[in-house]
Amino acid sequence: xxxxxxxxxxxxxxxxxxxxxxxxxxxxxxxxxxxxxxxxxxxxxxxxxxxxxxxxxxxxxxxxxxxxxxxxxxxxxxxxxxxxxxxxxxxxxxxxxxxxxxxxxxxxxxxxxxxxxxxxxxxxxxxxxxxxxxxxxxxxxxxxxxxxxxxxxxxxxxxxxxxxxxxxxxxxxxxxxxxxxxxxxxxxxxxxxxxxxxxxxxxxxxxxxxxxxxxxxxxxxxxxxxxxxxxxxxxxxxxxxxxxxxxxxxxxxxxxxxxxxxxxxxxxxxxxxxxxxxxxxxxxxxxxxxxxxxxxxxxxxxxxxxxxxxxxxxxxxxxxxxxxxxxx
Amino acid sequence: xxxxxxxxxxxxxxxxxxxxxxxxxxxxxxxxxxxxxxxxxxxxxxxxxxxxxxxxxxxxxxxxxxxxxxxxxxxxxxxxxxxxxxxxxxxxxxxxxxxxxxxxxxxxxxxxxxxxxxxxxxxxxxxxxxxxxxxxxxxxxxxxxxxxxxxxxxxxxxxxxxxxxxxxxxxxxxxxxxxxxxxxxxxxxxxxxxxxxxxxxxxxxxxxxxxxxxxxxxxxxxxxxxxxxxxxxxxxxxxxxxxxxxxxxxxxxxxxxxxxxxxxxxxxxxxxxxxxxxxxxxxxxxxxxx
Numbered sequence: 001x002x003x004x005x006x007x008x009x010x011x012x013x014x015x016x017x018x019x020x021x022x023x024x025x026x027x028x029x030x031x032x033x034x035x036x037x038x039x040x041x042x043x044x045x046x047x048x049x050x051x052x053x054x055x056x057x058x059x060x061x062x063x064x065x066x067x068x069x070x071x072x073x074x075x076x077x078x079x080x081x082x083x084x085x086x087x088x089x090x091x092x093x094x095x096x097x098x099x100x101x102x103x104x105x106x107x108x109x110x111x112x113x114x115x116x117x118x119x120x121x122x123x124x125x126x127x128x129x130x131x132x133x134x135x136x137x138x139x140x141x142x143x144x145x146x147x148x149x150x151x152x153x154x155x156x157x158x159x160x161x162x163x164x165x166x167x168x169x170x171x172x173x174x175x176x177x178x179x180x181x182x183x184x185x186x187x188x189x190x191x192x193x194x195x196x197x198x199x200x201x202x203x204x205x206x207x208x209x210x211x212x213x214x215x216x217x218x219x220x221x222x223x224x225x226x227x228x229x230x231x232x233x234x235x236x237x238x239x240x241x242x243x244x245x246x247x248x249x250x251x252x253x254x255x256x257x258x259x260x261x262x263x264x265x266x267x268x269x270x271x272x273x274x275x276x277x278x279x280x281x282x283x284x285x286x287x288x289x290x291x292x293x294x295x296x297x298x299x300x301x302x303x304x305x306x307x308x309x310x311x312x313x314x315x316x317x318x319x320x321x322x323x324x325x326x327x328x
Numbered sequence: 329x330x331x332x333x334x335x336x337x338x339x340x341x342x343x344x345x346x347x348x349x350x351x352x353x354x355x356x357x358x359x360x361x362x363x364x365x366x367x368x369x370x371x372x373x374x375x376x377x378x379x380x381x382x383x384x385x386x387x388x389x390x391x392x393x394x395x396x397x398x399x400x401x402x403x404x405x406x407x408x409x410x411x412x413x414x415x416x417x418x419x420x421x422x423x424x425x426x427x428x429x430x431x432x433x434x435x436x437x438x439x440x441x442x443x444x445x446x447x448x449x450x451x452x453x454x455x456x457x458x459x460x461x462x463x464x465x466x467x468x469x470x471x472x473x474x475x476x477x478x479x480x481x482x483x484x485x486x487x488x489x490x491x492x493x494x495x496x497x498x499x500x501x502x503x504x505x506x507x508x509x510x511x512x513x514x515x516x517x518x519x520x521x522x523x524x525x526x527x528x529x530x531x532x533x534x535x536x537x538x539x540x541x542x543x544x545x546x547x548x549x550x551x552x553x554x555x556x557x558x559x560x561x562x563x564x565x566x567x568x569x570x571x572x573x574x575x576x577x578x579x580x581x582x583x584x585x586x587x588x589x590x591x592x593x594x595x596x597x598x599x600x601x602x603x604x605x606x607x608x609x610x611x612x613x614x615x616x617x618x
Contacts, residue, residue, distance in 0.1 A: 040594075071593045074535050075542065078339055078528060079584050086331040097437070098532055104441055105529025123441040161430060161533065163437035189426070 030064045031269060034084035035093045036103065039072040041214060042240055043254045044095050047115050050258020051093060051265070058266050074102070081106050091265055097164060104129050111268045111275045115261040116254075118164070118280070130268065130275035132261045133282055134252055135164065136237070138172035138211060140286070144250050145209065145235055146179040147308045152206040157185045158197060158223060160215035168211050183209070194219040198226040205232060212237040212251060220244050224294070231299035242289040243319045247298050248305055250314070252283040287315040294320075332584055339580045340573075341462055342524045343543070345469045347550075347572040349516030350543035353414075355551075355568060356477075357509045358489040362418035362540050363403040364517040366425025367396040369536035371518025373429045375445075376438035376531035385446045389522055395432075396518020397511040399425055404510035429533055436533040445526040462523060469519060470569060476512070477565045485509045542579065545600075550575020552610055 035051070037044045052065050066084060070077035081103055084092065092112040094103040100114030104127040112127065116134040124131060145155070157172060159165050169185050176183040184205065186197050194216065201208070208223055210216050216223070217240060224245035227234035236242060236249040260281050267273045288309040295302055309316045346368060353361040371392040378388035399421060406417035430436065446465070451458030476482050487495045488505045496502045517539070525531040550571035579600075586599055 069593050071597070072534075073538070073597075074528065074532070075339065075580075076583065076587075076593060076596065079335065079580070079587055082335040082339070083584065083587055086335065098530060101437075101439055101441060101530040102528045105527065119439055120442065123439060126442055161436050163435055163532075166435050 030062050031059075031090040032087060033063055033065050033091045033093060033265070034087070034089035035065055035067045035095070036077065036080055036084070036099050037067065037069045037095050038077060038099045039214075040069060041218075043214070043217070043238060046240075046254035047095055047258040047261070050253075050255035051115065051261045052258070054259045054262030055265055058262065059269070063269075070099070077102060078106070085110075091269060093261065093265070100129070100131070113261050113264050113268065113275065116257055121280075124280070125276050128275045130264045130278040131280045132257055132264060133280050134254075134257045135168070135212065136251060136283065136286060138168045139175040141209070141211070141235075141237060141250050142172055142175035142179060142181065142183075144288075144308060144312060144314075145207070146181060147311070148304050149207065149233070153180060154182050154184070154204050155207045155209050156201050156205045157183045157209045157211070158194070158216055159185065159187055159211055160213050161187060161189050162213060162215060165211055165213050172209070172211065188216065191215060191219045194222045198222050201226065201230075203230075205230070207233045207235060210234070210236040210241065210246070217241050220246060228294075228297045233298050233300045234294070239287070239289040239317065239319055242291045242294070245291065245294050245297075247291065247295050247300050249289045250286060251289065252285065253287055253317075256285065257283065285315065286312075287317045289317045289319050292318065292320040332581075332588065335584050336577060336581045338459060338527075339584075340577045341459070341466055342527050343520055343539075343546075343576050344466045344573060345516040345523070346520035346539060346543050347546055347576040348469065348473050348569070349513040349520070350540065351547055351568060351572040352473075352485070352509060352516070353513040354544055354547060356486050356489050357414075357506075357513070359414035359510075360418065360540070360544065361400075361403065361414060361510060361513055363399055363421040363425070363510070363514055364418075364540045364543065365536040365538070366422040366429065367399045367514040367517040367536075368521040368524075368539045369429045369531070369533060370399055370425055370432070371396050371521030372525035372531035372535060373432045373438070373521075373533075374518070375522035376440055376443075376525055377432050377434070379440065379443050379445060380438055385444060389446055389519075392518050392522040393515050396521075397515040399428075399518070400510040400512070400514025401507045403514070404507040407506065426533070433531065433533065438531045439529065440525060440531065441529045446523075447526050462527070465523065469516065470573075473516070474565065474569060477568075481505075481508070482565070543576075546575035546579040547572055548575070549578055549603075553578065 035048055037048060048067060055063055066089065068080040070080055077099065085107060092103050092107055092110060093115060094100040094112065095115045097117040097119065100117035101119060103112050110128065112129045114129060114131045117131055118133045157169060159169050173183045173185055188194050188197050208227055217238065220241045221244065223234055233247040236246040237251040238249055239253065242249045264278055264281060267278060268275055288305065290305060292302065306316060350364060353359050374395045375388045375392040378391060379385055403417050403421040406412060406420055407414055447458050447461050450461040484500055484505050488502055488509065492502050553574060554567060554571045582600060582603060586596055591599060
């Protein structure tokens with residue numbers, strides 16, 4: 001019985017893999033683009049949507065997308081990259097830095113456009129790799145906060161041990177010092193740490209700052225509750241967290257990262273430009289995302305935010321309508 | 329089909345030392361050692377940090393192995409001569425290793441793409457040469473491991489897992505053997521971590537999550553696929569190694585096959601888990617009837 005089960009199971013897998021191979025052999029005339037997303041996250045979906053919308057409009061009928069989600073599993077991510085490689089995709093589009101690093105290590109013969117990613121320039125030049133960097137400098141964020149709240153001197157900066165975040169924290173602390181602000185930087189390593197960190201913030205804290213940090217963003221509700229209870233502003237760096245109850249954020253639209261990535265992809269696919277010859281795309285159009293309900297709950301005025309947004313020539317985006325009411 | 333087999337083999341190859349290590353702890357020492365999740369990362373972290381500091385890759389690799397062995401030895405010491413459950417000691421050590429790995433790396437991710445590694449030269453020449461050199465390295469580990477298991481020390485380690493008390497009564501140094509066993513098991517996990525980091529191009533603080541469970545699952549799978557083809561009711565040393573290898577290969581074969589039939593990754597772990605549970609259930613049934 002057991003032998004029969006094992007034989008049947010092996011045979012099924014062989015047939016299944018054989019069939020899928022046959023399907024792959026039926027080559028389609030359009031270019032296949034493989035998008036690799038490391039974890040499920042709305043920001044990643046927005047980036048992917050921006051990329052797909054822009055490229056499919058620009059190259060109508062000429063491209064098809066294969067989106068693969070690795071669910072935070074590096075073995076699965078590796079298998080997905082190998083599968084895309086075997087499917088002869090014309091372009092790899094990994095989202096986030098570690099996914100881009102893995103793709104660059106495994107794919108040497110086809111172009112890669114890393115979205116929301118940054119790798120050392122030496123590495124980038126040595127690989128067929130073009131990048132769209134989504135980071136804004138923490139100095140820009142701190143300067144903007146200081147302009148909005150010139151009288152506030154003590155903020156808490158909650159961050160995770162993400163590779164991109166740690167260097168930014170030092171820069172933010174330094175920028176704060178230069179603006180006369182004391183930043184109390186508090187690191188979390190896992191999501192459950194966030195509750196203890198938020199509860200332990202000193203009563204003198206005049207505001208909470210979050211950089212573009214996936215882990216902290218996942219648990220933003222914890223910080224929203226704390227900010228609402230203390231009537232202090234929760235200031236973040238992406239629109240998703242503002243939709244979920246932060247007062248305001250200075251950042252870039254995730255969708256726009258995908259749009260910029262699609263422009264780079266077009267240069268590679270249509271104009272046949274080598275990816276490493278394309279300079280790293282920096283996101284220059286910054287937006288200030290506001291949530292009027294959250295501002296009211298955290299007892300913050302909108303006037304100065306609007307005024308400073310105009311002074312800095314940023315784009316004001318009201319995301320109040322997309323709010324999650326339950327956070328109130 | 330060939331591409332599926334190549335994908336399966338290349339993925340499985342880097343985890344063979346890990347499977348051997350888990351085979352040692354789970355099958356021979358009869359302990360579930362969760363330290364492996366941490367020592368896998370420790371191997372990658374130490375190797376990545378040292379090569380980026382300019383240490384020759386071979387020396388960095390050897391130090392990475394040593395660091396894994398030290399972590400394993402500490403897990404054994406935490407067991408206080410078998411008084412503390414190995415599972416608990418492993419979990420404690422995995423906690424400690426998280427901080428140690430962060431301290432070693434200095435940041436959560438170290439990029440190795442433009443850093444010379446043990447295999448980067450071979451991969452520059454051709455993929456085949458690169459994978460051949462990895463296969464050769466793995467073969468060295470397998471041969472060393474096989475030799476050890478066939479030695480007197482190997483027999484003593486097996487006896488320690490079977491009946492530590494009896495072994496002590498016969499005058500064997502059970503404490504020292506436990507330290508050696510756990511050190512070796514984690515040395516192999518660190519080797520896997522260091523090799524994986526070189527293949528995927530980076531070391532990351534989260535790269536070890538779930539590795540112990542994958543390894544145990546793969547070994548159980550391998551053993552119970554192999555058992556029906558053997559005349560005996562137990563595995564000999566060489567068949568244990570074949571089971572570990574075929575288990576890890578089968579794990580990645582199933583993973584890649586499920587991916588190819590476009591199973592949504594959300595359900596992928598569910599499918600894998602159900603399959604592994606089926607094999608585990610069969611294993612329990614087999615033991616009961618034996």
